[in-house]
Amino acid sequence: MTFPDASCRTLLCSLALALAALPAHAASVAPRTAQPKLVVVLVVDGLPQEQVTRYRDQFGQGGFRRLLEQGAWFSDAHQAHGITVTAIGHSAVLTGAYPYQHGVIGNNWIDPVTKQSVYCTEDGNFHYIGEETKPDDGTSPAKLRVSTLGDELRYSTGNQAKVVTVSGKDRGAILLAGKTGTAYMYMEKTGNFASSTYYMQQHPQWVQRYQAGKPQDRYYGKSWTPLLADAAYAHDARDDLVPAKPGLRNTFPFSYYSDSGNLDGDYYSRLKSGPFLDQLTLDFAQAAIDGEQLGRNAGGVPDILGVSLSAHDYVNHAYGPESKMSHDHLQRLDRMLAGFFLDLDKKVGMDNVLVVLTADHGFANVPEFSEARGIAAKRIDGAELVKKLNQHLAATFGADKLVMTQSLPNIYLDYELAAKQGVKRADLEDAAARFLLQQDGLAQVYTRTQMEAGAVATRMDLLMRRAWNRQLSGDLMVVTKPAWYFGKGVGGTSHGTPYTYDTNVPLMVYGPRWIKPGSYGQYAEVVDIAPTLAHLLRVRQPSASEGRVLMEVVK
Numbered sequence: 001m002t003f004p005d006a007s008c009r010t011l012l013c014s015l016a017l018a019l020a021a022l023p024a025h026a027a028s029v030a031p032r033t034a035q036p037k038l039v040v041v042l043v044v045d046g047l048p049q050e051q052v053t054r055y056r057d058q059f060g061q062g063g064f065r066r067l068l069e070q071g072a073w074f075s076d077a078h079q080a081h082g083i084t085v086t087a088i089g090h091s092a093v094l095t096g097a098y099p100y101q102h103g104v105i106g107n108n109w110i111d112p113v114t115k116q117s118v119y120c121t122e123d124g125n126f127h128y129i130g131e132e133t134k135p136d137d138g139t140s141p142a143k144l145r146v147s148t149l150g151d152e153l154r155y156s157t158g159n160q161a162k163v164v165t166v167s168g169k170d171r172g173a174i175l176l177a178g179k180t181g182t183a184y185m186y187m188e189k190t191g192n193f194a195s196s197t198y199y200m201q202q203h204p205q206w207v208q209r210y211q212a213g214k215p216q217d218r219y220y221g222k223s224w225t226p227l228l229a230d231a232a233y234a235h236d237a238r239d240d241l242v243p244a245k246p247g248l249r250n251t252f253p254f255s256y257y258s259d260s261g262n263l264d265g266d267y268y269s270r271l272k273s274g275p276f277l278d279q280l281t282l283d284f285a286q287a288a289i290d291g292e293q294l295g296r297n298a299g300g301v302p303d304i305l306g307v308s309l310s311a312h313d314y315v316n317h318a319y320g321p322e323s324k325m326s327h328d329h330l331q332r333l334d335r336m337l338a339g340f341f342l343d344l345d346k347k348v349g350m351d352n353v354l355v356v357l358t359a360d361h362g363f364a365n366v367p368e369f370s371e372a373r374g375i376a377a378k379r380i381d382g383a384e385l386v387k388k389l390n391q392h393l394a395a396t397f398g399a400d401k402l403v404m405t406q407s408l409p410n411i412y413l414d415y416e417l418a419a420k421q422g423v424k425r426a427d428l429e430d431a432a433a434r435f436l437l438q439q440d441g442l443a444q445v446y447t448r449t450q451m452e453a454g455a456v457a458t459r460m461d462l463l464m465r466r467a468w469n470r471q472l473s474g475d476l477m478v479v480t481k482p483a484w485y486f487g488k489g490v491g492g493t494s495h496g497t498p499y500t501y502d503t504n505v506p507l508m509v510y511g512p513r514w515i516k517p518g519s520y521g522q523y524a525e526v527v528d529i530a531p532t533l534a535h536l537l538r539v540r541q542p543s544a545s546e547g548r549v550l551m552e553v554v555k
């Protein structure tokens with residue numbers, strides 16, 4: 001054996017001492033895992049967490065079960081703001097922000113200047129490409145005040161990264177796409193998926209080819225029937241406890257046709273309330289993967305594909321989350337997702353893909369179903385409520401229409417008129433709040449004075465404070481009692497409250513190279529998605545992000 005001479009021994013000792021001085025892990029640091037080539041963000045519109053757990057045993061192998069068993073699943077994840085509606089929920093996903101910052105305070109709200117109702121994504125400066133555009137159609141993200149993860153990714157890559165989103169609703173696509181992505185939305189007059197002139201002046205060739213194939217027409221005359229055997233639905237609500245809205249059926253089968261007998265807007269609109277809309281959305285997403293070559297950028301620059309699946313929301317609104325229809329729709333969506341993941345595996349490779357699945361909000365049960373279980377529940381006619389409030393305030397202060405307008409749960413007071421009558425703002429607010437709290441079905445009222453003071457004593461206070469935007473929100477925010485909601489008529493249900501049936505949504509993250517699989521009971525929020533993805537993509541967090549990085553699931 002040959003031993004090193006003195007000079008070599010000195011060098012070796014120096015190297016040994018240097019290594020010893022390093023942190024314990026430094027001598028064996030492995031190269032950083034490559035970034036995902038494609039991040040797929042799936043938002044199932046109107047999916048409560050409890051439906052995932054209730055029907056889990058009936059899922060197939062490749063859809064939800066793949067995410068639940070091979071990915072990380074948070075059972076206590078929430079849309080942690082007090083007004084749980086589609087626009088706010090979608091805004092949270094990739095901004096990591098709450099409404100008080102991102103400025104999307106509802107699907108609609110009252111413009112502070114015109115005092116007229118505005119829609120969250122309407123923008124008269126732009127129109128749909130090749131499609132009819134109404135004044136309140138969603139065409140741009142102008143009202144979203146903050147950046148998204150996609151905006152930050154495109155900025156950090158010199159716009160090499162592609163961000164493409166698709167949804168059955170314009171707000172579902174636009175609010176995921178942010179300022180610099182590209183959104184495509186379902187057109188109920190034609191059944192096409194189209195973008196707007198905010199994003200481009202004409203569709204790329206792949207979109208034109210897709211539209212020319214008219215895939216939406218293949219469902220004409222088809223029916224939606226139960227996927228599983230009758231016994232699988234044994235614990236769902238009886239049909240008589242989920243009364244349908246006027247003009248709608250509440251029992252299978254559901255047929256897709258038009259009254260004219262032609263392929264027209266009547267038929268394309270009907271497609272929304274059933275599984276075929278989601279299949280069309282996923283088909284278009286697959287076409288986008290091919291057309292935009294998503295996940296195949298030079299140098300491994302990541303892309304983002306956002307897919308908002310709208311039909312579950314329509315089904316739950318019509319029949320309730322306890323219905324056989326909602327149950328079956330979720331099972332069908334599970335099988336669709338399995339097919340979508342298989343396609344992803346072929347085109348990009350699932351080992352190169354990071355998947356996130358969540359929802360924009362949950363759902364209340366249909367009031368008739370709740371009452372059959374001994375739970376007080378009703379629909380509250382918002383217009384009638386405000387009419388009574390105005391009458392009360394007129395009798396109290398001697399001035400008509402001290403309530404200017406409403407976009408519930410926001411109510412807007414006329415402070416100027418009150419001042420002319422010598423009525424102090426605080427007195428007007430207090431009188432209105434006291435009256436409202438005496439009405440059936442209302443649990444809490446927050447005033448502008450309270451919100452501006454910023455006091456937070458309860459979880460509900462916190463959620464409602466996050467949902468209140470100083471410039472845009474009402475002077476009163478009203479919260480119903482549990483199981484009650486704003487609506488009228490017969491049939492159906494809704495969402496929008498700070499209660500857990502509306503806030504508790506799925507949060508699943510799949511990506512074997514980056515994510516530790518398992519079931520996690522830690523509290524998490526949907527706003528945690530953006531900072532977690534920013535961490536994995538090594539980009540700056542969105543500008544108003546307040547979520548945390550979910551380090552417990554990161555490898």
